[in-house]
Amino acid sequence: MNKLLLIILAILLPPIAVFLKAGAGKHLIINIILCLFFYVPGIIHSLYVVTR
Structure with missing residues (x-):
């Protein structure tokens, strides 16, 4: 999948990315x-998973 699309998805809908x-x-x-407790750490974690 396109990495740029995954990064955008990681910001908008982290669990799906x-x-x-x-x-x-x-x-x-x-x-x-x-994401349930705090939304920003969920975004950071999803960006980590997508970009590694």
Whole structure:
């Protein structure tokens, strides 16, 4: 998938970007938990997963 599209998606909808990049695993669960409590750490985590 296009990396630029994933970065934009990581800012707007972090769990979906993590799911598309890493699949349904530990990173997705971590990102959902981060997004539930605080939205900004979820964005940071999704950008980390997408760009690594």
